Amino acid sequence: MTMTTKTSKDAAKFSEKLPSCVLCHAIRDIRAKKKAKRFKRLWPSFSYQNFRVEKELSKDGGAVWKASFPTLEKRIGVPIVVQSYQEKYLEMLLSGQAKQGSAKLVRHGRDWYILLSLTISVEEKQGKKIMGVDLGLIDLLVASVNGQTLFFSGKGLAYTRRHYAELRHRLQKAGAYRALVRLGDKEHRWVTDVNHKISKALIDFAIAHGVTKIRLEDLTGARWTNPQRKEQRKDHGRSLHYWPYYQLRKFIEYKAALAGIQVELVNPDLTTLTCSRCGEVRRSRPKGRWFKCPRCKKIKHIDVNAADNVAQAVSGLAA
Ligand SMILES: [Zn+2]
Structure with a gap:
């Protein structure tokens, strides 16, 4: 038929x-x-x-x-x-x-x-427990709520992306068009599957900790895979910075909605530079894994610090 x-x-x-x-x-x-x-x-x-x-x-x-x-x-x-x-x-x-x-x-x-x-129809959760989610500098994604954290390192992902990039390069050289399309489909399915798993784990974590609202960085404009961009073309899928965050965000949004959890997008401007404890703003991006506050001397994992800033929406909500 x-x-x-x-x-x-x-x-x-x-x-x-x-x-x-x-x-x-x-x-x-x-x-x-x-x-x-x-x-x-x-x-x-x-x-x-x-x-x-x-x-x-x-x-x-x-x-x-x-x-x-x-x-x-x-x-x-x-x-x-x-x-x-x-x-x-x-x-x-x-x-x-x-x-x-x-x-x-x-x-x-x-x-x-x-x-x-x-x-x-879903009943919206009542209360004020906010979880911040940072699309990390070191890790793919870090969630933080009241001192509880969840990390997705993304290490295995970078490896698989490189593998796909190498295969793609070889097929392009050989002019194997149909094989390229098949490879593209396969990679797309893999990425979608990973995004489903990450978003599910994230929402399960939020539910387990009684979260009522999730705040996410609005990074889709800055780092969403855009083939027009020079850096993207040079990148060949090697860097996690070009992970398809837009799809991930959409998955997080609909899974949160089904769980009655609100989602808000926040402006990411100062989230990596601000001390999440005292609000001091550093001039330069901290090097390495740790955020050391020059004022209150607090030391925190750089991505957790950012996630806590996202939860507080230190640079305001996204327009
Ligand atoms: Zn501080």
């Missing part, structure tokens, strides 16, 4: 296979994109009335998840692969705790995926 549509004419051809309600959606999507010069594909989408997720019990007691949607001949129920972290949300959908939005059927390679949007 192919349901890929490229133009509204194509979409009309599918009237043989798809019921009009689904087709309307596809055509509406095309009309909305009329001004775009070209678009690759349009996937069939279903409104919440047409699409259903069902759960059946198999003979051995396990759960079989199915997606049920109409085709012109009949309504069909297709078994779907559900990851354990997704099950929680589908259970919420079945119990009525989550509201279903539209669903889209999308093919990637040989596999078909369902993109399903859900609306979940």
Whole structure:
């Protein structure tokens, strides 16, 4: 069953296979994109009335998840692969705790995926316990709340990035275009997976310490991977400074939202130069691993000091 549509004419051809309600959606999507010069594909989408997720019990007691949607001949129920972290949300959908939005059927390679949007109402956590998260100079990420810290060193990540960079370089030399695309996909999946793991650990840590608000540095403008930048081109993926923070931030934001934790972005300007204990501002960036305060003599790990400054929003909130 192919349901890929490229133009509204194509979409009309599918009237043989798809019921009009689904087709309307596809055509509406095309009309909305009329001004775009070209678009690759349009996937069939279903409104919440047409699409259903069902759960059946198999003979051995396990759960079989199915997606049920109409085709012109009949309504069909297709078994779907559900990851354990997704099950929680589908259970919420079945119990009525989550509201279903539209669903889209999308093919990637040989596999078909369902993109399903859900609306979940979450009670916001009460209280005032703020965790600061610093995208560190030494470590990839450091979180700090009331003297409790969580470090992600990123050492193994730098190694894997170098490995990918070397492979990419060799394939480029050989002009192996398709292999390059495959490598790019693989690296992207790896990065996404790492960002999921980091954000999950971070939110688990926040929940365990009763955090009600997370403050993050707004560094997306400064260090988000930008292929136009000279340093980026020279970097060849060697430095952690070009880790895709924007994606990581988005993951942290939605996982925090699901846990009822607020997220605020802060201005990063003085976070590495300020003493988080007495507020003294140093003129130059401290060298090495430790922040030594010239006034109150406090010595702190440089990234923890910065994370505590982020928690206090010493340079104010991001505009
Ligand atoms: Zn001080």
